[in-house]
Amino acid sequence: MLTISGSPHLHGDNSTKKIMYGVVTAMLPAMVVAIWYFGLGALEIIVLSVGFSLFFEWLIQKYLIKGPLTITDGSAMVTGILLAFNVPSNLPWWMIIIGALVAIGIGKMSFGGLGKNIFNPALVSRVFLLVSFPVAMTSWPKPSPITKTLVDTITGPTPLGFVKEGLGAGKTLAELSQHLPGYGQQLMGQMGGSLGEVSALALIIGGIYMLWKKIITWEIPVSVLVTVFVFSGILWQIDPLHYTNPVFNLLTGGIMLGAIFMATDMVTSPMTRGGQLLFGFGIGLITMLIRVWGAYPEGVSFAILLMNSVVPLINKGFKPKRFGTVKMAA
Amino acid sequence: MGFLKTFVLGGIHPPENKLSAGKPIRSLSVPVQVVVPMGQNLGAPSKPVVKRGDKVKTGQLIAEAGGFISSNVHSPVSGTIFKIDNMMDASGFRRPAFIIKVEGDEWMDGIDNTETFVKDVTLSSEEIIAKVKNAGIVGMGGATFPTHVKLMVPPGRNAEYLIINGVECEPYLTADHQLMLEKGPEIVVGTKILMKALKVNRAVIGIENNKPDAIKLMRDLTAEEEGIVVQPLKVKYPQGGEKQLIKAVTNREVPSGKLPIEVGCVVQNVGTAFAVYEAVTKNKPLIERVVTVTGKALENPSNLRVRIGTPVRALVDEAGGFPDDTGKIIGGGPMMGKALATLDVPVVKGTSGILLQREEAAHRPVEGPCIRCSKCTQVCPMGLEPFLLSRLARVGNYEAAEGEGVMDCIECGSCQYTCPAKIPLLDYLRLGKNKVGVLIRARTKR
Numbered sequence: 001m002l003t004i005s006g007s008p009h010l011h012g013d014n015s016t017k018k019i020m021y022g023v024v025t026a027m028l029p030a031m032v033v034a035i036w037y038f039g040l041g042a043l044e045i046i047v048l049s050v051g052f053s054l055f056f057e058w059l060i061q062k063y064l065i066k067g068p069l070t071i072t073d074g075s076a077m078v079t080g081i082l083l084a085f086n087v088p089s090n091l092p093w094w095m096i097i098i099g100a101l102v103a104i105g106i107g108k109m110s111f112g113g114l115g116k117n118i119f120n121p122a123l124v125s126r127v128f129l130l131v132s133f134p135v136a137m138t139s140w141p142k143p144s145p146i147t148k149t150l151v152d153t154i155t156g157p158t159p160l161g162f163v164k165e166g167l168g169a170g171k172t173l174a175e176l177s178q179h180l181p182g183y184g185q186q187l188m189g190q191m192g193g194s195l196g197e198v199s200a201l202a203l204i205i206g207g208i209y210m211l212w213k214k215i216i217t218w219e220i221p222v223s224v225l226v227t228v229f230v231f232s233g234i235l236w237q238i239d240p241l242h243y244t245n246p247v248f249n250l251l252t253g254g255i256m257l258g259a260i261f262m263a264t265d266m267v268t269s270p271m272t273r274g275g276q277l278l279f280g281f282g283i284g285l286i287t288m289l290i291r292v293w294g295a296y297p298e299g300v301s302f303a304i305l306l307m308n309s310v311v312p313l314i315n316k317g318f319k320p321k322r323f324g325t326v327k328m329a330a
Numbered sequence: 331m332g333f334l335k336t337f338v339l340g341g342i343h344p345p346e347n348k349l350s351a352g353k354p355i356r357s358l359s360v361p362v363q364v365v366v367p368m369g370q371n372l373g374a375p376s377k378p379v380v381k382r383g384d385k386v387k388t389g390q391l392i393a394e395a396g397g398f399i400s401s402n403v404h405s406p407v408s409g410t411i412f413k414i415d416n417m418m419d420a421s422g423f424r425r426p427a428f429i430i431k432v433e434g435d436e437w438m439d440g441i442d443n444t445e446t447f448v449k450d451v452t453l454s455s456e457e458i459i460a461k462v463k464n465a466g467i468v469g470m471g472g473a474t475f476p477t478h479v480k481l482m483v484p485p486g487r488n489a490e491y492l493i494i495n496g497v498e499c500e501p502y503l504t505a506d507h508q509l510m511l512e513k514g515p516e517i518v519v520g521t522k523i524l525m526k527a528l529k530v531n532r533a534v535i536g537i538e539n540n541k542p543d544a545i546k547l548m549r550d551l552t553a554e555e556e557g558i559v560v561q562p563l564k565v566k567y568p569q570g571g572e573k574q575l576i577k578a579v580t581n582r583e584v585p586s587g588k589l590p591i592e593v594g595c596v597v598q599n600v601g602t603a604f605a606v607y608e609a610v611t612k613n614k615p616l617i618e619r620v621v622t623v624t625g626k627a628l629e630n631p632s633n634l635r636v637r638i639g640t641p642v643r644a645l646v647d648e649a650g651g652f653p654d655d656t657g658k659i660i661g662g663g664p665m666m667g668k669a670l671a672t673l674d675v676p677v678v679k680g681t682s683g684i685l686l687q688r689e690e691a692a693h694r695p696v697e698g699p700c701i702r703c704s705k706c707t708q709v710c711p712m713g714l715e716p717f718l719l720s721r722l723a724r725v726g727n728y729e730a731a732e733g734e735g736v737m738d739c740i741e742c743g744s745c746q747y748t749c750p751a752k753i754p755l756l757d758y759l760r761l762g763k764n765k766v767g768v769l770i771r772a773r774t775k776r
């Protein structure tokens with residue numbers, strides 16, 4: 001039988017599946033670090049989060065939507081891992097299951113499934129968990145290499161939280177910084193935080209991998225990070241006693257995870273490079289506003305969700321340059 | 331060798347698969363019957379000047395241009411007009427065609443059917459254009475726009491550059507490449523004839539860098555020629571698109587909705603330049619062309635010189651026969667060609683290749699939801715947003731699609747090739763273009 005179909009008759013070998021599993025691969029280094037520092041608790045959270053994300057997607061597609069089953073496309077797995085990355089490693093097991101339900105059910109399926117959601121599903125769920133279980137979501141286990149302890153881990157604040165609280169209590173940065181992890185520890189991830197956000201190095205390796213595989217482009221991560229660096233740098237220049245330095249701002253908190261893995265989510269980010277730069281700038285700016293003047297020590301999640309909501313607008317404003325259209329004289 | 335010139339926006343690099351590269355052009359013997367469609371050009375169909383039962387000679391006019399944008403058709407064989415009927419051709423269209431029973435190969439008087447090389451041409455611009463028109467030459471890269479129309483520069487416009495398209499950016503196709511290697515001197519004379527017709531003193535022959543032998547040869551051949559340069563180009567699809575080629579060579583951008591002459595350029599394919607040479611120096615009308623017959627399962631992928639009207643089956647037989655697991659027959663290249671329903675369609679003036687795809691490659695991958703990755707936008711050479719245009723066309727919002735530039739789409743297929751969700755974007759884009767075309771025509775009528 002001869003097939004008759006319109007051109008083109010060739011198709012590239014890229015696919016949604018390849019992209020999604022590429023993202024999963026890029027998250028492996030951060031996963032390894034998480035398990036290294038936070039032990040089996042981290043592994044448990046990741047397994048539960050991924051397993052139930054896949055399960056809920058299957059359940060909803062099979063019994064509610066009664067449409068095609070797409071759990072093998074990798075997107076639910078990505079959401080599951082990202083959700084796990086955004087919670088503390090000692091989160092009670094049932095909370096992460098609720099989280100998976102919110103991420104997949106509300107964050108993704110209620111919009112119509114893959115590609116139709118406005119907000120990053122993992123972040124929708126993270127914010128839901130943060131609001132619903134504020135204590136559990138902000139008690140951070142202290143990292144200790146898996147080889148050293150298998151006893152109950154001790155909890156403590158994240159560096160950002162510690163600084164914010166300390167400054168609020170009238171302490172100076174000089175006093176506080178003695179108790180902070182060094183840059184090396186920050187880079188490696190030996191500090192309190194959500195299980196996937198701690199190691200800047202592991203996240204950057206993943207980011208480079210995604211750039212190499214052309215899964216993401218540089219615009220979003222770079223614009224987020226540059227904005228944070230510049231913004232915090234200016235404040236630090238003005239008053240180094242009350243504002244943390246830009247390197248600290250880049251290496252702690254969820255900014256690396258957010259910039260590299262959450263903000264770059266294709267579905268919920270702008271389509272053109274110009275739009276992506278604005279989007280990244282907005283995320284960096286809102287993050288810093290929350291960190292410096294907001295009620296929470298960290299604001300990356302809110303910043304990304306806020307910017308997600310204006311993506312349709314950004315897409316209207318930032319069109320690609322059309323061939324053969326003369327630029328308006330400015 | 332530093333940065334090679336190319337166009338700026340978008341573009342892709344599909345596997346080249348030039349299986350028939352370097353294969354000398356073989357002449358296919360004249361078949362026992364040919365089917366010659368009346369209209370083989372973009373524009374108005376031609377009008378028959380012979381009727382059923384008439385005897386015709388090779389090269390005899392059998393249909394004449396039916397309008398300004400139209401072209402003459404000549405009999406590619408000698409014999410008897412057996413029937414005039416609607417037939418599908420290798421461009422995928424059904425149109426009225428002459429079915430001619432072949433008897434011998436008796437050429438019209440006055441046509442020089444030898445290989446003797448003629449170098450000097452003393453005709454004026456008008457005489458050249460008249461000859462090109464008489465010979466029924468159309469763009470042989472596949473667009474089939476009547477060549478003489480392109481040579482008549484509209485009043486108020488000025489041609490500065492002739493660009494000869496030797497890009498052949500479609501994967502698999504090698505006909506133009508091989509023609510350059512074998513008919514280089516003729517193509518150079520053809521180029522000079524075209525320059526004279528257009529009254530320009532600058533011509534650029536654009537060739538992609540994957541054909542170094544052709545670049546070298548054409549450079550050697552034009553070394554002494556005033557005003558003709560060979561421009562090597564970075565390999566990138568769709569560089570053979572007129573607008574992309576002009577951008578690559580001159581850095582000029584043809585404005586949206588306008589023709590190349592707007593920026594002083596006229597583009598002609600190397601095959602067309604060769605046909606012009608034959609028409610002007612030898613009075614030979616366009617009755618044969620070089621066709622690449624190729625495919626991974628084909629025994630002997632070839633470049634064949636065939637008479638217009640020859641059934642595709644004869645070409646495939648010459649290239650080793652029809653492989654069993656063929657899933658698709660494509661007239662043209664894999665990116666812009668048309669799928670054919672049978673092998674019993676004739677080669678037409680615009681047939682640059684015949685590609686047989688295996689069963690496994692013939693089917694489209696399963697479509698998934700758009701993941702808004704913007705890759706389609708990144709590769710679109712026209713700077714469009716294919717995901718948006720296809721969605722607008724899908725829901726029938728054609729006014730919006732027009733505003734978003736759907737008519738600029740050159741149907742290169744880069745977006746669909748690239749889309750990870752395997753969405754048949756171009757199907758929807760074509761639908762959108764059709765509907766917007768109807769809207770525009772309705773508007774101009776009022």
Ligand code: SF4
Pocket residue numbers: 709710711712713714715716738739740741742743744745746756759
């Ligand atoms: S087919 Fe049209 S929309 Fe798609 S890439 Fe080519 S020009 Fe752009």
Ligand code: SF4
Pocket residue numbers: 699700701702703704705706707716717745748749750751752753755
């Ligand atoms: S390439 Fe495909 S999946 Fe990506 S934005 Fe375009 S249409 Fe959507």
